[in-house]
Amino acid sequence: MDAGSVNSSSDMKVQSRFPLQDQHLQRRNSKENLDRFIPNRSAIDWDYAHYMLTEGKKGKENPAVSSPSREAYRKQLAETLNMNRTRILAFKNKPPAPVELIPQEHTSLSHLQAKPTKPRRHIPQTSERTLDAPDLVDDFYLNLLDWGSSNVLAIALGNTVYLWDASDGSTSELVTIDDEIGPVTSVNWAPDGRHIAIGLNNSEVQLWDSAANRQLRTLRGGHRSRVGSLAWNNHILTTGGMDGQIINNDVRIRSHIVETYRGHQQEVCGLKWSASGQQLASGGNDNLVHIWDRSLASSNSAAQWLHRLEDHISAVKALAWCPFQGNLLASGGGGGDRCIKFWNTHTGACLNSVDTGSQVCSLLWSKNERELLSSHGFTQNQLTLWKYPSMVKMAELNGHTSRVLFMTQSPDGCSVATAAGDETLRFWNVFGVPEVAKPTTKANPEPFSHLTRIR
Numbered sequence: 001m002d003a004g005s006v007n008s009s010s011d012m013k014v015q016s017r018f019p020l021q022d023q024h025l026q027r028r029n030s031k032e033n034l035d036r037f038i039p040n041r042s043a044i045d046w047d048y049a050h051y052m053l054t055e056g057k058k059g060k061e062n063p064a065v066s067s068p069s070r071e072a073y074r075k076q077l078a079e080t081l082n083m084n085r086t087r088i089l090a091f092k093n094k095p096p097a098p099v100e101l102i103p104q105e106h107t108s109l110s111h112l113q114a115k116p117t118k119p120r121r122h123i124p125q126t127s128e129r130t131l132d133a134p135d136l137v138d139d140f141y142l143n144l145l146d147w148g149s150s151n152v153l154a155i156a157l158g159n160t161v162y163l164w165d166a167s168d169g170s171t172s173e174l175v176t177i178d179d180e181i182g183p184v185t186s187v188n189w190a191p192d193g194r195h196i197a198i199g200l201n202n203s204e205v206q207l208w209d210s211a212a213n214r215q216l217r218t219l220r221g222g223h224r225s226r227v228g229s230l231a232w233n234n235h236i237l238t239t240g241g242m243d244g245q246i247i248n249n250d251v252r253i254r255s256h257i258v259e260t261y262r263g264h265q266q267e268v269c270g271l272k273w274s275a276s277g278q279q280l281a282s283g284g285n286d287n288l289v290h291i292w293d294r295s296l297a298s299s300n301s302a303a304q305w306l307h308r309l310e311d312h313i314s315a316v317k318a319l320a321w322c323p324f325q326g327n328l329l330a331s332g333g334g335g336g337d338r339c340i341k342f343w344n345t346h347t348g349a350c351l352n353s354v355d356t357g358s359q360v361c362s363l364l365w366s367k368n369e370r371e372l373l374s375s376h377g378f379t380q381n382q383l384t385l386w387k388y389p390s391m392v393k394m395a396e397l398n399g400h401t402s403r404v405l406f407m408t409q410s411p412d413g414c415s416v417a418t419a420a421g422d423e424t425l426r427f428w429n430v431f432g433v434p435e436v437a438k439p440t441t442k443a444n445p446e447p448f449s450h451l452t453r454i455r
Contacts, residue, residue: 123385123395127426128415130399131164133157138405138421140317140334140361140377141242141269141285142228143186143199145406145419150193152210153408153417155425156184161198163210164425166410174208175215188230190237193411197237199227205239207251222247222257231271231280238280240268246282246292263290263305269317274326279306279345281329283316289331291345307348313337318374320363330372332360340374340391354391356384361405367413368434375418377403383418385430399426 135158137144144156153164154174159182161174177184177200186199195216198206203223207216223241231238236258237249246261246268261282270283280292289309296306309331318332318340328351329343338358342351359377366373371394372386381404383397402421409416409431416428 121432123397123432124429125395125397127397127399128429129427131425133419133423133425135160136419136421136423137183137185138402140315140359140403140405141267143188143230143269143406144184145408145417145425146187146189146196147408147410147417148189148193148196149191149411151411152189152193154187154189154196155419156187156198159183161187161196166415172213174210174213175206177206185226185228186230188232188237190232191234197230197232197239199230199239201226203227203241205230205237205249207237217251219249219251219256222249222260229268229271229282231273233273233277233280238271238273240271240282242267244268244284244286246271246280261290261292261304263292263308264288269315270319270331272319272321272329274321274329274345275323276326281319281321281331281345283319283331285315287312287314287316287333287337289316289319289329289343291329291343291348307343307345309341309343309348309350311341311350311353312339318360318363320365320372323365323367324370330363330365332356332363332374335359335377340372340386342389352389352391354386358382359403361403362407362418364407364409364416366431367409368431371431373407373416373430375404375407377405381420381422383407383416383428383430395430397428397430400424 133155137158145154147153151166153166155162155164159179160176161184163172163174164170174196175198181200181202181204183201184198185201188197190196194209194211196208196210198208200206203225205219205227207219208214209216219237219239222239223243223245225242227239227241229240235250235252237251239247239249244262244264244266246264247257248259249256250258264282264284264286266285268282268284270281272281274280278294282290282292287310289312290305291307291309292304293306296304312331312333314334314337316331316333320330322328322330327344327346329345331341331343333339338360339353339355340360340363341353343349344351356374356376358379360374361377362375364373365371370388372388374384374386376382376384380398381400381402383404385394385397386392387394400418400420400422404418404420406419407416412434414429414431414433416430417425418428419425
């Protein structure tokens with residue numbers, strides 16, 4: 001017998017077995033299964049039947065014993081106890097008990113209309129995509145990953161910068177630098193999503209046009225050692241070096257160095273401009289966080305920084321400005337600190353501090369919800385999603401087997417890409433899809449707006 005005939009016979013057995021079982025259950029519960037001439041024992045009230053066959057006839061057999069008042073009482077009692085039935089045998093099933101559609105404990109609260117609750121968002125616990133990232137430099141102080149506004153992700157692997165187009169998954173090589181000036185130590189997209197800055201180990205910074213695949217210029221003379229952090233503010237490219245200096249470069253002009261911030265004594269490993277472009281946050285290997293204000297930098301003030309924040313006890317690389325509160329900054333400390341701290345950058349006050357239990361490598365705010373994502377090192381190498389401001393853990397995402405050094409966010413704010421010392425690049429659907437905003441109507445329209453103005 002061939003395999004096909006075996007399968008067909010087994011299929012017939014499976015098909016015949018389940019319908020027979022379903023049909024048997026239906027027949028057993030159907031009315032046709034009951035013969036109207038055969039009593040249904042399960043539906044008979046045996047206590048009542050025994051009473052009717054023995055005690056129920058005593059009154060009729062001895063009419064002289066029962067008085068009129070007693071007879072009236074007996075009839076009322078029989079009516080109350082449903083004893084006026086004439087049939088002893090039952091030929092039908094008992095009717096099913098009525099189903100209580102609304103539980104009794106909720107009926108008293110039925111007049112209270114509960115406010116519709118937002119359904120809890122599902123957060124996938126594993127990465128939705130994993131790519132190889134060979135030769136990724138395992139260095140906490142560098143910044144080798146960035147996702148541009150054109151939906152293209154840039155990653156530096158050794159001496160080469162690769163571009164990964166998230167719209168179609170294609171990969172291209174932008175540049176491979178010489179060993180004498182490498183490796184690449186930082187990458188950062190300009191706001192236009194076309195131009196990209198590349199920091200190098202030899203203190204230089206290259207500017208590239210990714211669409212034309214050509215180098216535009218090289219910024220020299222600012223730093224004395226590697227450039228590990230970059231941040232754009234319109235046409236200003238801010239660079240942070242191992243020499244502790246922070247330099248504002250105007251990429252439009254030949255003499256590109258326009259401002260220099262001096263405050264860190266060791267390598268600057270974190271740089272982030274606020275959304276307004278007015279304040280710059282910097283973090284360094286000297287455990288310091290500085291807040292710089294552009295208006296103060298342009299003046300000849302002795303102390304250029306606006307605030308010097310000294311609460312961390314380890315290197316500060318992770319910095320993130322809150323998208324829904326302009327003066328709120330989150331910072332994360334390294335292995336000796338393990339804390340996420342929140343700052344009011346107007347006053348310099350520390351609003352909260354949370355011990356995460358492990359090295360904080362990177363921080364990202366959600367663009368759609370009041371949530372904060374942190375990436376960590378030893379011991380779990382996890383991503384942790386926090387609810388702000390309660391800082392309750394919403395999820396922990398595992399997958400990397402080495403510290404998650406670099407993290408960046410897609411332009412729509414839904415996906416997050418992470419790169420780790422395990423030489424993998426992972427994509428996480430952690431922030432979810434943003435809700436469609438309802439059109440806002442003008443609450444108080446201007447009076448007489450429909451009339452023509454007299455000028």
